[in-house]
Amino acid sequence: MFKEQIKTFKRYRFLLRELVKKGIKLKYRRSYLGILWTLLEPLLTTCVLTLVFGHFFGKNDKTFPVYILTGRLLYTFFSGATKAAMKSIRAHAGMIKKVYVPKYIYPLSSVLFNFIIFMISLIVLVGAAVVFKVYPTVWVFTGIVPLFMLFMLTLGAGMILSTMSVFFRDLEYLWDVALMLIMYTCAIFYKTETMEKTGSAWVFRLNPLYAIIRCFRDAVYGRNMFTEGYWFWMPMAVSIVSVIVGVALFKKNQDKFILHI
Amino acid sequence: MSKYAIEVNNVGMKFNLSQEKVDSLKEYVIKLVTGKLRYNEFWALKNIDFKVEKGDRVGILGLNGAGKSTLLKVIAGVFKPTEGEVKRSGRLVPLLELGAGFDPQYTGAENIYLYSAVLGYPKSFVDEKFDDIVRFAELEKFIDVPIKNYSSGMKSRLGFSIATQVEPDILILDEVLSVGDAKFRKKSEKKIMSMFKTNVTVLFVSHSLDQVKRLCNKAILLEHGELTAAGDIDEVAAIYEERTK
Structure with missing residues (x-):
């Protein structure tokens, strides 16, 4: 059963690559700076966020821009990739109506091309860490775990x-609203300590994306992310469950797509 | 290997035609609560059963709405049949609505790669055939221009060229020989004819009975989603002519 699927996947590997390439190419086509925007955009927004919020939340923290950047980069990938994947089936309706292609290729390619752009944009984080003197320790290698969970x-x-x-x-439209909620509960541009004082810290415990960002920050700041089990196992479990549910739901309904697009 | 290129076993295709299209969550919930969520069942195809031998060229005849295009899409794997199954052996290339899968922002050259990938061809194969594709489509000067600036004739020419430069085992043609101007039409018919010599299996839909008679050796007749005749082209064409009088 799986043998057949692997065979089809191999046959359409070239298509997957072409679609990933197309996503990256078309995103920056006709802009003068092109792919440089993957670096400039987070840099500029972090500057703005630091200017606006650094005053309130980060007064005693010289590395606050690094704090903001880690949260922002991960959140931007999540929101960009989920939006692209959501629209991917309708965006390729022309192809789906005409030829048979394994349909999971479309959302998968959307997530992959956003992930590649995201990985490139991590260069900014390296730069910021150097400038603000956040030097890596061995724990930086554990950063790969939250990145895997994020994917x-x-x-x-x-x-x-x-x-x-x-x-x-x-x-x-609903997802746009949900993303806004997710963004504000991700502690991108403020520290959670302020919320903990008001007794609303439980909202963070419900947000797997926040937990992933927290793990990633631990890795960047040279801390051990495994000390508090909950912050590690919760996002891990949610990530795996979400893939299982996603694949099952997609597989069950994919033959009906054609009747609705 | 079986001697049949395509086996269509008792295929039925059912559509739920809702009276109004429900595609928002609000409408769906309201209709569900008030019990107005009703569908009209409609069988576009029913009990279709036939086999196509390798190298056969089969014309599919029928009036508008008889289910010809639905049948082609089921065979191409785009629709999954509600009942029954379709077996195919070999590489299948559908020539349906040429150029509908192009990305308008991409250039002609980029679209050649994209479209070939959609058809399931490896990169090395496209690299090799690239020049032939461009030459046959007569688009040497425009290949680095985004497709959105192409005329509709240029788009169909490129689509036809990509789909036929590759070597399919099964070719599905839906009204595609009306591509481009008279000159290109002649050229494309010649190309199709030359492909026939390579023992390709063809399914062909056209409203021009003359064209079907010229290109095919067998035919099937569809009426209201049911198969009413199958056999040699002359027999079936005679029945079809009888019906259309």
């Missing part, structure tokens, strides 16, 4: 959203 979580969410949005177009 899985995004892929799972992308598969679920792409399936549902074929049947219900309003999801695109």
Whole structure:
């Protein structure tokens, strides 16, 4: 059973690569700075966020821009990739109606091309860490774990959203609202200590994306992310479950897509 | 290997035609609660059963709405049949609505790679055939221009060229021989004819009975989603002519 699937995947590997390439190419086509924007954009927004919020939340922290950047880069990937995956089926309706292609290729390629752009943009983080003197320790290597969880979580969410949005177009607008909620509970530009004082810290415990960002920050700042089990195992479990649910939901409904696009 | 290129076993295709299209969550919930979520069932194809031998060229005849295009899409794997199954052996290239899968922002050259990938060809194969594709489409001067600036004739020429430069085992043609101007039409018919010599299996839909008679050796007739005749082209064409009088 799996042998057949691997064979089809191999046959369409070239298509997957072409679609990933297309996503990256078209994102920056006709802009003068092109791919440089992957670096400039987070840099500029971090400057703005530091200017605005650094005053309130980061007074005693000289490395506050690095703190903001870690949160922002991970969140931007999550929001960009899930949105792209959600629209991917309808965006390729022309192809889907015409030739048979394994349909998971479309959301998968959307998540992959955003992930590549995200990996490139991590260069900015390296630069910022040097400038603000956040020097790495061995713990920096554990950063790969939250990145893996982030990829899985995004892929799972992308598969679920792409399936549902074929049947219900309003999801695109609803997801924008949900993303806003997720952003504000990710502690991107403030420290959680201020929230903990007000007793609302429980919202962070419900947000797997925040937990991933927290793990990643631990790695960047040279701390051990495994000391508090909950912050590590919760996002790991949610990521794996989201991929399983996403694949199952997608597989169950993919033959009906054609009747709705 | 079986001697049949395509086996269509008792295929049925059912569509749920909702009276109004429900595609928002609000509408769906309201209709579900008020019990108005009703569908009209509609069988576009019913009990279709036939086999195509390798090297056969089969014309599919029928009036508008008889289910010809649905049948082609089921065979191409785009639709999954509600019942029954389709077996194919070999590489299948559908020539349906040429150029509908192009990305308008991409240039002609980039679209050649993209479209070939969609058809399931490896990169090395496209590298090799690239010049032939461009030459046959007569687009040497425009190959680095984004497709959105192409005329519709240029787009179809490129689509036809990509789909036929590659060597399919099964070719599905849906009204595609009306591509481009008279000159290109002649050229494309010649190209199709030359492909026939390579023992390719062809499924062909056209409303021009003359063209079907010229190109095919067998035919099937569809009426309201059911198969009413199958056999040699002359027999089936005679029945079809009888029906259309």
